[in-house]
Amino acid sequence: MLSHLRFELGGFFRWHWPHFLLAAPGALLCTILHEGAHALAVTLQGGRVTKFVWLPSLERWGYIEYQFPSQDHFSSFAIAVAPYCLWLLLMLMAGVLSLKTNPHLPWASSTIFIWMFAVPLGDIANAALPYLFGSQNDFTDAFGYATSLEWALIVLFGIASVVFGMIVQERLYRERALSVIGYALMAMAGLALIVALHIAKVYLI
16 A cells, blocks of 8 residues: 555656746745735725735745725725635636546646645645634734634635545546545645744744
């Protein structure tokens, strides 16, 4: 069984090596899209973006600063959740694209799964996990500090997303799809990476 898993996961990594090469520029693009969604929510409400930072630092991946006329009312909630609405939309689009009867080309399947599902979910998790443990970020701005309700909802969302992702990758990859165990190991590795990054961030700052 262990040898089969090594073969399966090794094949998955070899098949996806172009995406690993794109990790750094892809992370920058995701930051631009993330902050761009915040900025769009500001602009649509009549505000003005005064600063747009997309290069990551130890403190933050990126951020925007904005102003509204003093008499204007605006939704800070909408500004805070805008990027996550974008990510959810991309994840749903990945699900829709996986419904295609004829299989996608291998490069298209991997691109859809990695960049329209896995990476958006990773950015959501990158905010949700620190939020649950007391960090201040977009989720705090939108929902306040985490209570047992937020814990339950985020855990349920995480479980549902992992199950949905399993279905999406099975439909996209067909005969190359990961087994349940292989997929679970990949999901746990992704979660561990996010936790490790935040632990490293705490010690480096």
